[in-house]
Amino acid sequence: MKARIKEKTGEPLTTVKGIKKYFIKKPSLLAKAITRQKDIVIKAVDDVNLEIREGEILGLVGESGCGKTTLGRVMLKLYEPTAGKIFFEGKDITYCNGEAVREFRRKAQIIFQNPYASLNPRKAVREIISVSLKNRGVNDPRQREEEILSLLREVGLNERHINNYPHQFSGGQRQRISIARALAMRPKFIIADEPVSSLDVSIQAQILDLLESLQEEYKFTYLFIAHDLSVIFYISDRVAVMYLGKIVEVAETVELFENPLHPYTKALLSAIPGVGMKKREKRIILKGAVPTPIDPPQGCRFHPRCFVKKGKICDLKEPTRIPMGNSHYVYCHLFS
Amino acid sequence: MDLLRITNLTTVFLTRRGVVRAVDHINLRIKEGEVIGLVGESGCGKSVSMLSILRLVPYPGKIIDGEVIFNGENLLKKPLTEMRKIRGKEIAMIFQDPMTTLNPVFRVGEQIRESLRIHGIINGNHGEKKRVFSWFANKARREFEQQRVMKLIEEVELPSPEERYHQYPYELSGGMQQRVLTAIALSCEPKLILADEPTTALDVTVQAQILELFNRVIKKHRTSMILVTHNLGVAAEFCQRIGVMYAGRIVETGPTNKVMENPKHPYTCGLLRSIPKISKKRVRIKPIPGNVPDLVELSHKCAFYPRCEKASPVCEEKEIELKEVEEGHLVHCALSK
Numbered sequence: 001m002k003a004r005i006k007e008k009t010g011e012p013l014t015t016v017k018g019i020k021k022y023f024i025k026k027p028s029l030l031a032k033a034i035t036r037q038k039d040i041v042i043k044a045v046d047d048v049n050l051e052i053r054e055g056e057i058l059g060l061v062g063e064s065g066c067g068k069t070t071l072g073r074v075m076l077k078l079y080e081p082t083a084g085k086i087f088f089e090g091k092d093i094t095y096c097n098g099e100a101v102r103e104f105r106r107k108a109q110i111i112f113q114n115p116y117a118s119l120n121p122r123k124a125v126r127e128i129i130s131v132s133l134k135n136r137g138v139n140d141p142r143q144r145e146e147e148i149l150s151l152l153r154e155v156g157l158n159e160r161h162i163n164n165y166p167h168q169f170s171g172g173q174r175q176r177i178s179i180a181r182a183l184a185m186r187p188k189f190i191i192a193d194e195p196v197s198s199l200d201v202s203i204q205a206q207i208l209d210l211l212e213s214l215q216e217e218y219k220f221t222y223l224f225i226a227h228d229l230s231v232i233f234y235i236s237d238r239v240a241v242m243y244l245g246k247i248v249e250v251a252e253t254v255e256l257f258e259n260p261l262h263p264y265t266k267a268l269l270s271a272i273p274g275v276g277m278k279k280r281e282k283r284i285i286l287k288g289a290v291p292t293p294i295d296p297p298q299g300c301r302f303h304p305r306c307f308v309k310k311g312k313i314c315d316l317k318e319p320t321r322i323p324m325g326n327s328h329y330v331y332c333h334l335f336s
Numbered sequence: 337m338d339l340l341r342i343t344n345l346t347t348v349f350l351t352r353r354g355v356v357r358a359v360d361h362i363n364l365r366i367k368e369g370e371v372i373g374l375v376g377e378s379g380c381g382k383s384v385s386m387l388s389i390l391r392l393v394p395y396p397g398k399i400i401d402g403e404v405i406f407n408g409e410n411l412l413k414k415p416l417t418e419m420r421k422i423r424g425k426e427i428a429m430i431f432q433d434p435m436t437t438l439n440p441v442f443r444v445g446e447q448i449r450e451s452l453r454i455h456g457i458i459n460g461n462h463g464e465k466k467r468v469f470s471w472f473a474n475k476a477r478r479e480f481e482q483q484r485v486m487k488l489i490e491e492v493e494l495p496s497p498e499e500r501y502h503q504y505p506y507e508l509s510g511g512m513q514q515r516v517l518t519a520i521a522l523s524c525e526p527k528l529i530l531a532d533e534p535t536t537a538l539d540v541t542v543q544a545q546i547l548e549l550f551n552r553v554i555k556k557h558r559t560s561m562i563l564v565t566h567n568l569g570v571a572a573e574f575c576q577r578i579g580v581m582y583a584g585r586i587v588e589t590g591p592t593n594k595v596m597e598n599p600k601h602p603y604t605c606g607l608l609r610s611i612p613k614i615s616k617k618r619v620r621i622k623p624i625p626g627n628v629p630d631l632v633e634l635s636h637k638c639a640f641y642p643r644c645e646k647a648s649p650v651c652e653e654k655e656i657e658l659k660e661v662e663e664g665h666l667v668h669c670a671l672s673k
Binding site: 063064170172200201202203204205206208209227228229230231233234235257267268270271272273274283285286288289290 | 377378495509511512539540541542543544545547548566567568569570572573574606607610611612613614618621622623624625627628
């Protein structure tokens, strides 16, 4: 059974510093003229710093609208950041072009959430995976064929299905195809964006098991994005919790679940139905819903719903990263 | 005395490919004030079971066997005009996705009020709708209904009740919409609520809020509830008894703690082992191999046979019966004693 990675394994593989991603919706000229409507700014990711070490699985968890998917896509250069820098293997790749981007893309891959939307419905499995292999430089068709068959075996698909089209597969099987497609590039870094959320419970287990086995064998670095805390607990070495575009806490998995510090993390863990790590005293029920990232609250984003607010400072000033020892960091005024 | 007693309920869908046995001879009992869970994966028949109770199964579905005894009467034998009096009034339903359940062109308050209007609830009197065309009588009725709706909106803890009444569903978040559905379900004070995956589409903190709301409401009104879910954690926390469904059959049923701690059916065991749990020691999950069978081509006496690690020739010998392994804990398996 995989032991969790405890020690620092040297240089981080990928780092993001001060990443912001704002989506701006401009009203039409007419609307501006008549009603003086302003631009709508969605602050999906607002000043995030994160580093992922080589060989580790970092879990990124948060509820809908917290910005985790957007952050993942920025890290993979699928979106251009509004501000901030992205480093990969020590190099600044934020604004690079051409060959540099292609090289990055060979080493960093993604598995998307929706198995029904992430495969080209007009291409057979063979073609889908061939694209990856050609990009990697496998030019001999016979060699490609061999590799495709080997990949299909590796992800648990029947080799006979090599000519089938996506619609002929189930959700779980399509995810396996997506995994094979990513694997074909022999990447160093894989972002798994909620890869099991839309799958049934027993299929979830199969895919998680597959991702775990592949990681054990190839020692990939994963950014695993999910909203299901039990899945995050199971697969991650370290966990980062996001709320409304910001990271609120980062710690090693067991440490986070046993000793959550940020009030939001506590509420999140307390909300998990069924079993908890300790005998739960009283469940923390947050009031209200998550506010929209269009007009986030001033100061600490969580203060309107916080049940242990420190005082005025929470309304006015944004908390900074506070190291709590043991690789545990929290962004909260209670600890400053 | 049982509030609801289902025996041998069987619902099939007559399709061109063949007959799909969506619900296959299920048995279920629920008392007043009890909460039972129906747990299973997609396609196991739990939603169709709920629809069958209210006879809302869409074409080409057909209920072909069994009895649904509610308050002493068999719902399957009632004329449809009588069923209309039961749906929404005696037995209410909360559906899975609030955004598609609420009517997008009507205001929220109006939708909650609709239930009261249709069932002729006047001044707390669940009587027949009086055909009085006097404007004054109708005014009193409208005012009463509006007041009652406001009370319901407050009971489900929607903030700013006056504003909410006049809002459209799209103006509310998922959690708030689900509260509106709960208000609609509660409006006529039903004896039984069927909740079909009410929290699946919601975030985990919102889910906690909604479950807490259900808890409070059920205790206050002594309503019974059948909660359909694929989340074993939700079932574990919320339900007193659970039934595990697979391929249209209830394969195991019993008090929640007994079924979770001492599962007897191989599918239940497999399911529990395949779900990641948060605990002191990280345990490697063990997935169940294979896929859920095609419900048209069920060729074995036990639907789980092809995926079962304990499968043996005994399983194919004769019809499998429901056996009681300990008090209140029943299992549908050839290998249990």
